[in-house]
Amino acid sequence: MSKTVLMKGNEALAESAIRAGCTHYFGYPITPQNEIPAYMAKEMPGRGGCFLQAESEIAAINMVFGASGAGARTMTSTSSPGMSLKQEGLSYLAGAELPCVVVNMMRGGPGLGGIAGSQADYFQATRGGGNGDYRSIVLAPGNVQELADLTVDAFELADKYRMVVTILGDGYLGQMSEPVVLPEPTLKSVDKPWAVSGNKGRKPNKVMSLRLSPEDYLEKHNIHLQELYSGVENSETRAEQYMTEDAEYIIVSYGTSSRISRKAVKALREEGVKVGLFRPVTLWPYPMKELNELAGKVKKVLTVEMSAGQMLEDVKVAVNGKADVDFYGKMGGAVPESAEIIKIIKGYR
Amino acid sequence: MHEEIVISGFGGQGVLLAGKLLCIAAMREGKFVSHIPSYGAEMRGGTANCKVIISSEEISSPVIDQPTIVIALNTPSMHKFEPRMAEKGLLVYNSSLILDKPTRSDISVESVKANDISEAAGSLRAANMAALGFLLKLKPEIASMKSLVDALDEAISARNKMHNPINVKIMESGYQS
Amino acid sequence: MEEKLIYKKPDSLNELKTHYCPGCGHGIVHKLIAEVMDELEIREESIVVAPVGCSVLIYDYLNCDGIESAHGRAPAVATGVKRVHPDKIVISYQGDGDLLAIGAGETIHAANRGENITVIFVNNAIYGMTGGQMAPTTMPEQITKTTPYGRNTDDVGFPIRACELVNTLVAPFYIERTSVHDVKHIIKTKKAIKKALLNQKEGKGYSFVEVLSTCNVGWGVSPIKANKWVETAMIPYYPLGVFREEKEKV
Known part of the structure; x- marks a missing residue:
């Protein structure tokens, strides 16, 4: 078992993500979550992962879309104004049923707002700011230990349901240091037969959210999504x-x-x-x-x-x-x- | 034991590190700890502070409304946090830089010439260490000096460890002052 | 008499009724990509990123893995895929609105990183799918749904030259502009696409092929006139040729 260390919330989250098998991180700097990309930039290359600083929040979430579609455990992190920019990508991820983890260390708004911690993105996180009838699983850690533990759970849940899992923290949680025992997850390889990887020995895979024929296709897909969400509602609530x-x-x-x-x-x-x-x-x-x-x-x-x-x-x-x-x-x-x-x-x- | 501590000073005076060292020292003694820094634009040149809780019981909230201990390393910090202190709290102020006198009579007040101690021991930059040593003399229940010295070893990365011996010396001078 | 096979549908192209308008250049470019995939034997290792625009359904035509992207985000999605599968061939197929308007940022930055991907940019000077609005590449005075009096360059600026723009960056490996308005140029376009995909296979880096194409329906002219217009109006403004064939030395 790991020993107790004093760690900043953002850093504990980043380390847990790597331990949970996150191999691809894409992000764009914004306070108060900058320790996450910094940690990833430092740690990922030496541990077989990929860190890439994207040109925008929009590019970052779409890189996540690509990496997830290609079968990787992937994540991005941001804070409130950046989360607004990611909404387009989140809707596409939901439509294409791609799993990923998105971190929002909330700060005050509206607009550029401030950099101090806030919880004003609850509607956006739980109702979804993107278009369409979709849901994301939203986890709300209460301390640094839970930030670390729930990060592991977030990746598991994302893959289990092929859904976006949002870790909804706030600036204080991200900045705060507390003693933490870093999780030692048991890494099971997750089979993703739907991912794009070149179609050697199988039919081509298509990862997409476009479904043009409404009566027999898009409605059906939506019914499928709602059934999926009902299942999540029935078995994944925690308090x-x-x-x-x-x-x-x-x-x-x-x-x-x-x-x-x-x-x-x-x-x-x-x-x-x-x-x-x-x-x-x-x-x-x-x-x-x-x-x-x-x-x-x-x-x-x-x-x-x-x-x-x-x-x-x-x-x-x-x-x-x-x-x-x-x-x-x-x-x-x-x-x-x-x-x-x-x-x-x-x-x- | 439950102390809600604010350490405050200019950006660059090492207040965040001081808070972290207190946390690690107390944590290694089995106490509960939390640390919240001021961050972002606040950090650039202005006043920086951190809020540290050390407790023998599990910490409900890391947010501090009324600090029981304030370490003020510069004048604006003292003026900012003295009025917010809990009754019977302890204010430690850096009399090397702070010429104003604290005004409250319902708290205890101690001064330490943190910069002078640091300079005398051969560093211009370790007033924070002097203040930490001084605090542990007044409040030994937070952590022992040995734990503080060990915390320094734990917190400082290998490439910066060469400054540790002088920092330890300054902590000890602060403790003995 | 012995029968000799002189032409067949490439394996990389699916048997499918086309949704493109008669006279549209997309079908030609799709087929060229499929032929090159066959020739380089990369079909089973290729992943095509579909844009938003007329070619949104490209993954239905190409017999390989396909992934959709939001409007303009194809280079970011391609980056994500490529970073997971660096040994696979990733093709970002984009139109002018996608690549130069809403996705200009993604375009520049993927190129600037020198991502080892191939971008095929079909420039037909108009938004086709949404019914013929102005594109960043719409020609001066060109009439579209949103420039009903002709593109007024005093008001909305001049068409953007993508190859020239990308050519200001250090990292890209290969940049060429071609056209599909006649057979000669179609053959040249195929060569450019082949080079671009070969570059990726050999790990040489970012390759960018801009293909001048037609949207006769959007332009409101016959296919023959549309081809002529590429030659007389577009090519003088968008000169054809290779802009770069290796990384710029800094």
Whole structure:
């Protein structure tokens, strides 16, 4: 087993990606995720991989499209404005059912915004900013260890479902250093008979999203995709519950804001307030069932985000009227304060 | 033990490294640690800081609202973080560069001539090391000096290790000051 | 009398009813690529990157692996494929809107990296698939759906010369402009495509072949007139020939 090391989130993610068998990385510099391409540039050549700095985010995601279509484990990473540029490629990847991992270390927006961490790309990540009826699996790590572990899972899930898996972090998570035990994944070679590699001994493969005849082809393909997504919804939701067993109030929060919420829960528990934390680890598929069940046992649900209230919409759908849903958020790179959360929860009593 | 520490100074004064060394030293002693740097445009020439938590318990949030310890290596840092400190916190300021006096009376205040210590030991660039040594004298529960010296060995890449002996000397001078 | 086979459909070309308009140059270029694939025996190691535009379905015509790309991104997709399979032949087939408008950045940078790929650029001075709009290569005064009074160079600038543009870069290995408006030039085009694919096979680096072609439907003229127009209007502005046959020495 690896020993514990102090590592920056971005670097732990990059190292885990290489360990998970990522052989091709394409990216374009943007703060606050620059440690990922820098790490890849340093490590990939000596470990049999390929690092390439693309001319744009658009080129990077399309290089990922090519490398994935050619059968490689491949990824790109960026931050919010860059993620906007990648939406075209993400839609094509979804249409062609190509697996890959995309990292978004979110920063404040809209526009160029700022460079401080934010969670304002929740809609974009979970609803998809590209065209068409498609979904991407979205994983939301809460600490550096989880960044490392979920990166391995991301590659596994991508190949399992032939889907794009987004790791939705934020600037704070990417920049933060914490002790981490780097994962030692068991590398199974994944058979990709659909990939392009030259058609020696087989019929030509065609990797594409174009399906021109609507009635019998594009609709069929969409039905197939929706069935695939239903399967993912049924079996891949993940959430962590912290002190929820006897909770009268729950906070729903992910990523960096879940860390602040956890601090508030701990402090409130010390004062005897029965409060717990529900932390979705998959943002799509959202753990609707788990949250719905929990909501039936509590008086009030407080959603805490570094946004104007985006996950809030999923929380309301999940709670479905079983409890009041309240919201506390900070925008533009500001972080929620645990003292404020404590005040809000106490106000419910 | 739970300390929420801000180390702040000019870009180039090595505040991020100082924070990292504290983390590694405490981590090797079995404590929980986290480190968030200021980053990006903030780093270019202006004031840099890092937020370090050292705790005997698992760290819920790495975000610091009210630091319990502030190490200010330059004047703007002291003015920025002194007002935000938790009551009964410890402010360590670098009196080689900071001529203003702290104003709060509900915190304890200690000064260290970090640049002078560094220069006396033969380096113009290791005020951060002097401040770390000084801090560990005041707060030995964070980490031992031995762990700090080991952390330096762990954190510094092979090609920069030649500066380690002088940095260790400056840490120790800070500790004894 | 002994029968002698003087022509057959290349193995690399699929038996398929064409979707191209009568008189279009794409079919000719497709066939030339297929013939060269047969001759170089690279069909089973070739991967063609299809663009967005009239030739979007090229992977249906060529009997080899094919991968689609978003509009203009073919050089980036080709880069991704090639970096995974450096020993395979990767062909990026693109039209003028794809290569010089929406994908100008990808074009320049793949060329600038000297990616060991082959780019076949079919320049017919118009957007065919979307119904005949102005392309970056549309000629001055040329009438299209979006230049109904003729391309006004004061307003939208002059047509871009791709070969000349790519030739400003250090890394490309081979750059040539040809045409398919008559048999003589079709034969020359085949030679250029063969050279370009051979270069890739031999690992020499980035090869770029611009083929002047026709879109008689988009231009609103007969196929014969279209061929003539390539000769009289396009070639004077887009001179044919080899621009480079080895890497520039820095």
